[in-house]
């Protein structure tokens with residue numbers, strides 16, 4: 053499954069690509085982080101919508117593997133057991149999706165990206181991180197964003213194992229960026245010297261994706 057090319061012709065993909073062209077949901081407003089919790093152009097939801105390319109890979113926990121490679125001195129392949137044996141962190145964060153919904157106070161448990169970078173011994177030349185998922189989805193970010201103290205490889209949400217539809221067994225969560233930068237069904241983490249645009253980034257989404265700056269589209 054890991055090498056499957058994601059569908060480019062689904063209705064949702066075409067619609068969202070068109071929104072990127074049209075600048076949908078851009079308000080041009082400013083909001084200040086300190087006194088406003090909802091980024092510009094977002095609305096609050098209480099449920100947790102499911103959004104993906106529509107190809108849910110079913111990788112059971114005992115089969116799941118995570119490869120950590122590229123510019124690292126200690127490449128890793130983690131099973132779910134190996135990941136669970138790493139030091140664990142709990143994080144409380146808000147979700148901001150580019151399609152304009154936000155969800156407050158999500159409790160995540162998992163392994164911090166900081167710890168992962170320590171174990172893999174990331175080389176000094178590494179500047180970008182390329183993430184690949186089991187449905188073929190990819191996304192990319194600067195290493196500073198990946199290394200955010202809030203970012204983690206999450207196996208649980210609200211104290212329960214992450215459901216398949218939300219990316220179980222493991223998804224990345226990078227709370228300070230729009231949610232498309234948080235790949236579900238994580239398969240591979242590659243540290244690189246050069247950037248490489250991911251699935252939505254090549255379709256007009258912003259390369260950085262800070263909700264507070266409304267970095268929706270490029």
Ligand SMILES: Nc1nc2c(c(=O)[nH]1)N[C@H]1C(S)=C(S)[C@@H](COP(=O)(O)O)O[C@H]1N2
Pocket residue numbers: 100101102103104105106149150185186187189217218219231232233234235236237
């Ligand atoms: N593997 C994978 N991860 C993905 C996606 C995807 O299609 N495949 N979609 C992204 C997008 S656009 C969003 S908004 C969030 C949605 O996560 P959720 O379904 O848990 O709300 O997942 C992100 N991560």
Ligand SMILES: [Mo]
Pocket residue numbers: 103149150151231232
């Ligand atoms: Mo999204």
